[in-house]
Amino acid sequence: MDPALAGLAGAAGAALVQAMATDFWSTARVRFARMVGRAPDAVPEELVGELEESARRVTGEVHPEVAVQAERERWTAVLVRFLVEHPEAAAEAQEFVHSVQRGVNTEGSQNVSAGRDAFISGRDQHISFRAGDDER
Secondary structure, rough: OHHHHHHHHHHHHHHHHHHHOOOOOHHHHOOOHHHOOOOOOOOOOOHHHHHHHHHHHHHHHHHHHHHHHHHHHHHHHHHHHHHHHHHHHHHHHHHHHHHHHHHHHHOOOOOOOOOOOOOOOOOOOOOOOOOOOOHO
């Protein structure tokens, strides 16, 4: 097998398992199932069931690092077989890795911009004005 495809399979398997414990999981699961199931509009239900079982193992284990490693190896092997049969899907697999990285890295983040003398509060917020503020 082409070493680049093997590396891509490993990256995609790791991204898939990383997404399992995040809010991005539902999106990643559907994208992965469509890619591997080769169904652009439909989601192969059997594959989704396997993915959900993997996610339960990753998120429900007492020692999640063992489950994470086992599931990463499992899905990497699936992806190796998939990419050997469908080398034209390499770009799609690469996009899957990037989309998971973007989705997981932006999860729960907020972009906040504020002007001069701004105040941001995470809980209670009290607003007070200084003398002369009404002139602005």
